[in-house]
Amino acid sequence: MENIRELFQVMTRRFGLLNKNCCSIDAVDISLVQSHILYEIDKRESPSMQQVAEVLGMDITTFSRQIQNLVKKGLVKKTPLPEDRRVYTLSLTTEGKFIATTIDREINRYLEEVFSHMTEFEKETVIRSIKLLNECMAKSSVCCKPIGMGK
Amino acid sequence: MENIRELFQVMTRRFGLLNKNCCSIDAVDISLVQSHILYEIDKRESPSMQQVAEVLGMDITTFSRQIQNLVKKGLVKKTPLPEDRRVYTLSLTTEGKFIATTIDREINRYLEEVFSHMTEFEKETVIRSIKLLNECMAKSSVCCKPIGMGK
DNA sequence: ACAAATAGTTGCGTTTTACAAATAAATGAA
């Protein structure tokens, strides 16, 4: 059988390029990491800086500065948490939300196009497979988490 | 049904972190992009600079400098092509090959671990799904290729 | 009340990035 990593590498590379391309559409023009940040903030319930930096596997100091940029661009709002004033809660502004939604729509549109080359059954199978894969990756504590992050 | 992009995002993020982590193991200590470069050179038959830069969606000038670094580190060899002296052919040195192999083994080891949480049937299904996905992504010319690369 | 832990920021030097322009070699047309 062929190299499994190869399959993953090709798939994630393509999806990565898609993500990248979708950062510069029409009104939208942000960097790839910024797109990821918007995505994660949008997905979660007013997360803290640490939380988002963590899932993205980013150094907190780099993340801090990226947030500063996004705040300057008017895409993200930083709200101090009343019960713990060390913590800042992140949320998207209306424009940030708009951009995140635009990117999301664009990516889903592309994915639909890809799935259009399959039968409905194949599509279901593929989606179930990825879901299963994600569950198994979550189980496996070996790696994949930003453990040894800093060199 | 849930957002399809979400599934992809989670999967590729995990795999991305895995890739990142596997860059700094033991003797190996290179950046993520450098790891990708080594991987692609290893995979192909003495490719040119353009070719590798292209599949990685990298700007050729950035790529050029990364190659210079890898050559300095003694991991990559740049050989001028006799029949067209403008192009350079890329290949891995013994040490570059060793590092690429080490990373590859490590990643595959992790993937095996992930698959160990599935039945043999599920594993087969997942692998076939990813393969199918890759084929369909290749068909779709909408995006995913480094078309609009530069902003 | 105070040491220790936690969340986030800033200083600073290194690396990465990409546009513009340069070099060098091949190709095509006159």
Added chain:
DNA sequence: TTCATTTATTTGTAAAACGCAACTATTTGT
């Protein structure tokens, strides 16, 4: 052949991203 054009790669340069160390501010535990 010669010269303009195209192609592959490199270099100049400046901006952006990165991450360690050190700092501030706040909370927690004793």
